[in-house]
Amino acid sequence: MHEDRAAIAGGAKAKTKPYRREPRYGADELKELAEALEQGTLFYAHGKKVHELEDSFAAHVGSRYAVACSSGTAAIHAALTAVGVSPGEEVITSPITDMGSVVPILYQGAIPVFADLDPATATLSPDSVAAAMTNKTAAVLAVHLAGNACDLDGLLRVCRDREVPLIEDCAQALGCTYGERLVGTYGVVGCFSLNEFKHISCGDGGIVITDDEELAVRLRLATDKCYDRRPGVTMRNPTFLANNYRMTELQAAVAIAQLRKLDSIVSRRREWCRGLTELLAGTPGVRLPVATDGCNPSWWFYMMQADDSVGISADDLAAAMQAEGLAVSAHYIGQPIYAYPVFADHSAYSRSCHPYGTRAYTHGDCPEAEGILRRCLILSVNESYDEQDLEETALGIRRAAAWCLAQRT
Numbered sequence: 001m002h003e004d005r006a007a008i009a010g011g012a013k014a015k016t017k018p019y020r021r022e023p024r025y026g027a028d029e030l031k032e033l034a035e036a037l038e039q040g041t042l043f044y045a046h047g048k049k050v051h052e053l054e055d056s057f058a059a060h061v062g063s064r065y066a067v068a069c070s071s072g073t074a075a076i077h078a079a080l081t082a083v084g085v086s087p088g089e090e091v092i093t094s095p096i097t098d099m100g101s102v103v104p105i106l107y108q109g110a111i112p113v114f115a116d117l118d119p120a121t122a123t124l125s126p127d128s129v130a131a132a133m134t135n136k137t138a139a140v141l142a143v144h145l146a147g148n149a150c151d152l153d154g155l156l157r158v159c160r161d162r163e164v165p166l167i168e169d170c171a172q173a174l175g176c177t178y179g180e181r182l183v184g185t186y187g188v189v190g191c192f193s194l195n196e197f198k199h200i201s202c203g204d205g206g207i208v209i210t211d212d213e214e215l216a217v218r219l220r221l222a223t224d225k226c227y228d229r230r231p232g233v234t235m236r237n238p239t240f241l242a243n244n245y246r247m248t249e250l251q252a253a254v255a256i257a258q259l260r261k262l263d264s265i266v267s268r269r270r271e272w273c274r275g276l277t278e279l280l281a282g283t284p285g286v287r288l289p290v291a292t293d294g295c296n297p298s299w300w301f302y303m304m305q306a307d308d309s310v311g312i313s314a315d316d317l318a319a320a321m322q323a324e325g326l327a328v329s330a331h332y333i334g335q336p337i338y339a340y341p342v343f344a345d346h347s348a349y350s351r352s353c354h355p356y357g358t359r360a361y362t363h364g365d366c367p368e369a370e371g372i373l374r375r376c377l378i379l380s381v382n383e384s385y386d387e388q389d390l391e392e393t394a395l396g397i398r399r400a401a402a403w404c405l406a407q408r409t
Contacts, residue, residue, distance in 0.1 A: 006403035008323035014396030015325025022384040024201070028260065032253035042249040044068070045229040049252035054207070056259055061182045063190070063209035065216035068252060069223040072171040072193025074245035075206035077104030079189040080139060081242060082218035083165045085110050088355045089138035094124050095336035095369045097143045101169050102337055106348055110138065111356040114338050116366040120290040122146065122303060125368070126154030133158070139165050144173035144183050146303050149295040152178050152186045167191065174199045175266035175298035184209055189219070199265055199298060200258035202251040268383040269299040272390055276302065279394035285312045285401035303332070305375040311408040312401070314375050320403050324396030327380040336369050
């Protein structure tokens with residue numbers, strides 16, 4: 001392929017065919033679903049599929065215990081409940097994430113505190129987390145964004161110094177490794193999502209993992225109204241407030257089949273993104289993703305940044321890439337979480353106050369995160385993408401960047 005005229009300037013699109021896709025669900029999932037239905041029950045405590053998923057998932061990631069639940073959001077809420085986060089306490093987390101990371105903090109009556117990010121990796125800065133610590137800090141929720149791990153060594157040092165539990169939000173990072181282990185196994189609890197848009201899916205679902213036996217018991221109770229449903233027990237005598245976040249046998253059946261595919265999915269994503277990074281190395285005007293030291297990302301998406309030091313904007317760069325037929329968007333979530341009306345206006349409830357109403361959330365709270373959102377471009381990634389997708393994507397990005405640079409001269 002030749003570096004010819006950009007599509008936005010009237011040239012032919014770099015992308016000559018749609019991105020390759022393959023069916024996500026098939027015979028393996030149908031087989032597991034049939035087995036679930038043949039049990040005669042779809043309730044987790046009476047069936048086998050949820051427990052099979054939990055055992056398989058724990059073995060896969062290298063944890064002692066796993067508890068399945070209804071979503072990644074539920075997983076985080078269960079984790080916060082299990083470690084004892086209570087009303088008026090503070091939980092430090094990332095300002096660039098999904099609301100699913102933050103809603104559980106609010107539902108516990110706790111106060112979200114947003115720490116700033118490393119401008120290259122877009123993950124929590126341990127120094128910023130340390131600066132945000134107070135005597136009210138009850139937990140740190142580390143968000144592994146886009147399949148890239150946070151600086152877990154740095155975060156663990158900060159948390160151990162203050163005796164604060166570290167919880168990992170691995171919704172976008174299933175299969176990501178940090179050092180010799182998978183993410184989710186460093187904090188006291190790791191939280192995962194199995195929704196339709198993650199590496200593997202059962203439509204909606206979540207899993208929490210831990211090596212702590214007492215926490216594992218509390219996590220199970222936290223997902224089932226604090227009802228003890230151990231075999232031969234079933235005791236409805238709740239000792240703490242817990243929601244109903246149970247996973248059904250049908251969700252677990254699909255997730256079991258999907259889990260068998262995970263290693264292949266992550267491996268193919270890594271290979272494709274490695275190839276793209278190699279083809280784009282040195283491209284003027286575009287900052288490529290930077291993996292955290294010691295991390296092998298699992299690539300939920302490929303996050304570039306426009307090089308604003310040479311006058312390129314993310315909007316212009318995204319428009320030029322889209323003209324090439326690339327699956328790119330600018331600014332990710334658009335604004336940091338704390339700029340959403342629910343925080344800026346303290347509007348969680350209609351007629352009463354939430355403890356977070358005592359905290360002001362304003363523009364400038366996390367300048368590095370705001371800069372990332374101003375500059376970033378999100379390229380969708382799928383394990384089905386092939387070599388032609390790779391070459392055409394790289395060509396489109398190079399053309400778009402060259403066109404944007406030419407407009408500044």
